[in-house]
Amino acid sequence: MKKIHIVGLGLLGGSFGLGARQKFPELQISGFDSDPQNLKDALTLGIITEAKETPDADTDLVILATPADTLGGLLLKTLDEVGENTLVFDLGSTKAKLCQLIAEHPKRRQYLAAHPIAGTEYSGPKAAFAELLDRKVMIVCELEKTDLHLKEKAYKLFDALNLKLRFMDPEEHDRHLAFVSHLSHISSFMLGETVLQKMADEKNIFDMAGSGFASTVRLAKSSPAMWAPIFTENKENILSALDGYIANLSNFRNKIAASDAEGLFEEMAQINKIRDILDLGK
Structure with missing residues (x-):
């Protein structure tokens, strides 16, 4: 070569x-x-x-x-x-x-x-x-x-x-990437946008931003020139992933609204299993 x-x-x-x-x-x-x-x-x-x-x-x-x-x-x-x-x-x-x-x-x-x-x-x-x-x-x-x-x-x-x-x-690749990569970036961008909107009223909000916020919103620093085309090129798979994500968010919001502490605990305990999956993949 x-x-x-x-x-x-x-x-x-x-x-x-x-x-x-x-x-x-x-x-x-x-x-x-x-x-x-x-x-x-x-x-x-x-x-x-x-x-x-x-x-x-x-x-x-x-x-x-x-x-x-x-x-x-x-x-x-x-x-x-x-x-x-x-x-x-x-x-x-x-x-x-x-x-x-x-x-x-x-x-x-x-x-x-x-x-x-x-x-x-x-x-x-x-x-x-x-x-x-x-x-x-x-x-x-x-x-x-x-x-x-x-x-x-x-x-x-x-x-x-x-x-x-x-x-x-190729289809399997695009379907899986919609969940483990593309959806992650959308979530980060939208969290960043939500906090920026709040900052318009409360200038000191970032003084309280700890490492959890920084790591979650890190991907929102990614290049729009790269990511906007990805979102449109893989539109069908991303929309499917977003629909599931939005439904889960809505369900979680309902538990909070109902002060369902036990339901919140049980759901998060189930989700904690992802730790074992991610540790296994290292």
Whole structure:
């Protein structure tokens, strides 16, 4: 593996670039970002070694790390342009629409549908760091549709970055992510909004914000440019998750309104079981 090209040089794309250069010092990494400042920062920070919009014909891997609503058109354009020995994979948080879009493309076997479960609440090249992907899960969809020899190039990079591979079909991926990732961000944004609305009347409310509030609302610092497209691209699954969440909130509110301390205790005790599930997953 000699050359990689990255489109989208924010947190994820930038961290892939830094991690790849750390593991393969001789690797040539070109890249492009629609934000001129991001492109400049990526060069300065050593995320890429060269700025260019399209990859060379002999590029081994092209990584697409742009917002979810841009990936479809970008993927089609990239596959049309790359040579026969180049593998293209994206880092998008939704997969079903992409896999449907690309199903009949003549270069379908040069595409790998991938999604690293990694990130922070910060964005842009300056937020990227080489260790972001270490020991994180990389979900791969429709693996059997990718060329055997080309996907070995991706495996070499994933192994070097210490990513743990998991395999799902695209619909299962999007359905599960709606609950464990997308709904979490919506909850955080809405908690942040509720407190900001209260702050308009009570300026000292944040003086009482402890670590519990800070950890719960942390995701509300995430990039709207990244998350608004995710919410619309995975709309059906997210609406289903939201309906269940809102029903649970309403039920919990009713218990509080009825001063049902026993009911509240029993419900929270049941929910405490999630601790064992999360501890098991570490």
